[in-house]
Amino acid sequence: DTEVTQTPKHLVMGMTNKKSLKCEQHMGHRAMYWYKQKAKKPPELMFVYSYEKLSINESVPSRFSPECPNSSLLNLHLHALQPEDSALYLCASSQSQGPSYEQYFGPGTRLTVT
């Protein structure tokens, strides 16, 4: 089973709201990722967690705040977003953070900022 689940599927929020995206995997993977994907573009890496510690932050604005409560869960807290932050947010996981481990993606959360 290579399933990564994400909730919610769709989210509409105003620029003053606070919301959270959730990601879960039960494959025993120890690396988890957040990506942002704009329409007709490839996924862009935002954050990497390895063994529940943040290992890569791709210079993402502080209005995005990741959290990894345990090895199966990954959250992305959203605050004071801008309309240009509207995108598909994808979570992925891999067995570990080595350079050649398969990454498996979830279905994504479609975020619209109004």
Next chain:
Amino acid sequence: GENVEQHPSTLSVQEGDSAVIKCTYSDSASNYFPWYKQELGKGPQLIIDIRSNVGEKKDQRIAVTLNKTAKHFSLHITETQPEDSAVYFCAVSPFIQGAQKLVFGQGTRLTINP
């Protein structure tokens, strides 16, 4: 940093024919090359991958070839079917100490005409 170019951006083939998508990369230290299929409204699905110690890998109708000297790799789909219609992304995992980042190509929209 790593740069990945993917061609063509769109590809239309008749059902039953073959489709080929090509990617080139810049970092000779990269050693992992996955291909993802993304259907409308879904997350990317890993369909095949290849590591730098292998020149070719097949899985039923899908194959990937790697030329490390020329720094390019290709996806081959034979006997195409309507359900192969999707956006395909190549990716490269450059070697970064203690980390894995996937750098994606810009994607190829494949359409299979019945």
